[in-house]
Amino acid sequence: MPILERFRLNGRRAFVTGASRGIGRAIGLALAEAGADVALTARNEGRLNALAAEVEALGRRAVVVPLDLGDLEAVGPAIDAAADALGGLSILVNNAGATYRGGFGIDDPAEFDRMFDINLGAVLFGCQAARPHLAAAGAGVIVNIGSIAGTKGAGLYGASKQGVHALTRGFSREYANDGIRVVALAPGQVDTDMTARVRANPAELNTMLHHTAQARVADPSEIAAAVVYLASPAADFVTGTTIAIDGGRDFFARR
Amino acid sequence: MTAPDPFRLDGRRALITGASRGIGRGIAEAYARAGARLALAARTTAGLSEVADSVAKYGTEVHTFGADLGDAEAPTLLVERAAKALGGLDIVVNNAADAGHDGLTLDGYRRLLHLNLRAPVLITQAARPYLLDSEAPVVINVSSVSARLGGAEPYGPLKAALSSYTVGLAREWGKDGIRVVAIAPGVIETEMTAGYTDADWWIGNLAERVALGRNGRVDDIAGVARFLASDAAAYLTGAVIPVDGGWVHQF
Numbered sequence: 001m002p003i004l005e006r007f008r009l010n011g012r013r014a015f016v017t018g019a020s021r022g023i024g025r026a027i028g029l030a031l032a033e034a035g036a037d038v039a040l041t042a043r044n045e046g047r048l049n050a051l052a053a054e055v056e057a058l059g060r061r062a063v064v065v066p067l068d069l070g071d072l073e074a075v076g077p078a079i080d081a082a083a084d085a086l087g088g089l090s091i092l093v094n095n096a097g098a099t100y101r102g103g104f105g106i107d108d109p110a111e112f113d114r115m116f117d118i119n120l121g122a123v124l125f126g127c128q129a130a131r132p133h134l135a136a137a138g139a140g141v142i143v144n145i146g147s148i149a150g151t152k153g154a155g156l157y158g159a160s161k162q163g164v165h166a167l168t169r170g171f172s173r174e175y176a177n178d179g180i181r182v183v184a185l186a187p188g189q190v191d192t193d194m195t196a197r198v199r200a201n202p203a204e205l206n207t208m209l210h211h212t213a214q215a216r217v218a219d220p221s222e223i224a225a226a227v228v229y230l231a232s233p234a235a236d237f238v239t240g241t242t243i244a245i246d247g248g249r250d251f252f253a254r255r
Numbered sequence: 256m257t258a259p260d261p262f263r264l265d266g267r268r269a270l271i272t273g274a275s276r277g278i279g280r281g282i283a284e285a286y287a288r289a290g291a292r293l294a295l296a297a298r299t300t301a302g303l304s305e306v307a308d309s310v311a312k313y314g315t316e317v318h319t320f321g322a323d324l325g326d327a328e329a330p331t332l333l334v335e336r337a338a339k340a341l342g343g344l345d346i347v348v349n350n351a352a353d354a355g356h357d358g359l360t361l362d363g364y365r366r367l368l369h370l371n372l373r374a375p376v377l378i379t380q381a382a383r384p385y386l387l388d389s390e391a392p393v394v395i396n397v398s399s400v401s402a403r404l405g406g407a408e409p410y411g412p413l414k415a416a417l418s419s420y421t422v423g424l425a426r427e428w429g430k431d432g433i434r435v436v437a438i439a440p441g442v443i444e445t446e447m448t449a450g451y452t453d454a455d456w457w458i459g460n461l462a463e464r465v466a467l468g469r470n471g472r473v474d475d476i477a478g479v480a481r482f483l484a485s486d487a488a489a490y491l492t493g494a495v496i497p498v499d500g501g502w503v504h505q506f
Contacts, residue, residue: 072361104424105380106373109327116368120416124409128359150415153423153493156376159416162402166415170405 006234010035013086013137014231015079015130017069017122018096020047022192023145026220027093027227028062029054034228036091037061039082043068061086069096069122070114076129083133090137091231092130094123094164095145099194100157112156119160120167127171127182135178141231142175144168144184145223148246151186161186165242172240181239183230188246189217213248261487265290267391268341269484270334272324272378273351275302277445278397281473282348284310285481291346292316294337298323316341324351325370330377334385344385346484349375349417350397354447358409371413376420379435386433395483396421396437397476400499403439414439418495425493434492436483441499443471466501475500 014031018024020042028038032055040048040055045066052062063085067078083089098118106112123144134140149155150162168184175182189195189208199205199217209215226245229235269286273279275297283295287310295317297303303319310317318340322333338344352371357363379394386392401411402418418437425435442448442457442465451457452470462468479498482488 104376104420104427106376109373112373113368120409120412121364124359124364150419153419153421153426155423156420158423159372159420162419163409163412163416166402166405167408167412168405170408170411
């Protein structure tokens with residue numbers, strides 16, 4: 001197969017969480033551009049519908065699945081419904097993430113639970129629910145969006161993301177029996193609504209840029225490009241690993 | 256008069272969770288032998304009375320507390336009771352955990368999230384004011400080799416979360432002189448791992464993949480936990496120390 005053909009996703013069907021904005025939106029568009037049909041999930045149906053129109057303009061099918069991932073019991077049925085609507089699933093992108101205001105502490109146990117449910121629980125149960133669909137499709141791929149906040153240790157948010165990296169490693173061994181690859185990306189600072197609060201703080205932004213080789217933040221499409229690669233046959237020998245896409249972030253300065 | 260032994264813990268006030276058996280009990284014994292005063296917690300005090308009797312030979316003070324640490328209020332309450340009994344806290348060992356054979360059910364996932372991660376965070380947070388008053392404060396989290404390798408989901412991922420928390424909190428609290436470290440045990444022979452250590456597939460792995468070719472013993476962890484709590488480790492923080500017999504044969 002010509003090398004660039006290996007990066008194509010023609011005929012693939014993907015389920016993308018957190019698709020209404022930021023990195024998830026870019027992933028939805030990139031997968032469609034690479035040839036995949038996509039199920040787009042998030043809480044905001046209006047933004048999903050707008051994105052679906054853009055996907056259809058690219059000549060691909062889009063299915064909108066409104067879903068609050070904080071409701072873990074809803075994850076499995078949503079994946080099943082999307083697989084029905086698309087005629088199968090071969091790619092799951094666990095992208096949705098929740099920020100956490102509590103740093104390293106827990107003042108509100110409900111907020112802690114919700115953050116962990118979205119960042120780790122929904123990945124756990126999403127992988128389990130998608131597994132039979134991906135196995136049936138053959139050459140299934142799960143791409144989890146972790147964070148360098150996990151590897152560096154940045155609050156309980158980072159802790160949840162480090163959990164995603166470990167889950168990726170563990171499930172890669174188990175799911176290989178079904179021909180499914182499980183990989184993760186650990187983005188650094190990306191220009192999205194979710195992280196705008198961090199960049200609005202000049203001191204924090206300067207420290208961060210000071211510890212990033214490229215001294216800039218990423219565009220969401222730079223993460224999406226890696227998702228296309230990992231989801232494609234070009235990455236057929238890649239599983240279990242977490243790839244940092246962070247502009248050369250070295251370590252967090254001690255504050 | 257010789258210089259004090261930096262590996263001793265004389266008079267140090269230590270809270271240890273999950274202390275009725277396994278690694279927690281081993282750490283309690285090691286700390287008592289090193290001269291520490293103990294607050295021991297477990298689900299029920301019944302299991303702790305035997306540990307308290309056992310360490311009595313070292314002549315140190317021991318308090319026992321029953322606490323269901325999966326409960327949202329229990330961790331903070333435990334710290335208050337322990338600190339009151341000991342007159343403060345110098346050492347916190349977050350050891351209690353559930354291996355969870357039902358972690359892929361919603362109830363199982365939530366129980367593990369609360370016991371294996373929320374409880375250590377709440378305990379550490381409640382202990383902070385006491386640690387700030389201590390001359391040699393340290394938090395020791397018992398993580399796992401599965402934090403690096405995954406497995407037994409969500410047990411492994413939650414241990415990974417605990418390791419990440421350890422590294423980050425060491426940075427946050429370093430300026431206050433509070434050390435935060437973790438131990439990542441391999442397979443240690445305890446009740447928790449009984450089903451594991453007897454399994455043929457593990458016995459094969461043990462021979463081929465673990466450098467020392469044997470399972471760990473509780474004392475293998477307890478010795479490292481004593482070192483980490485002591486002044487001998489005064490410059491050691493933000494580290495997750497593997498104590499696994501050498502999982503080096505990964506190729």
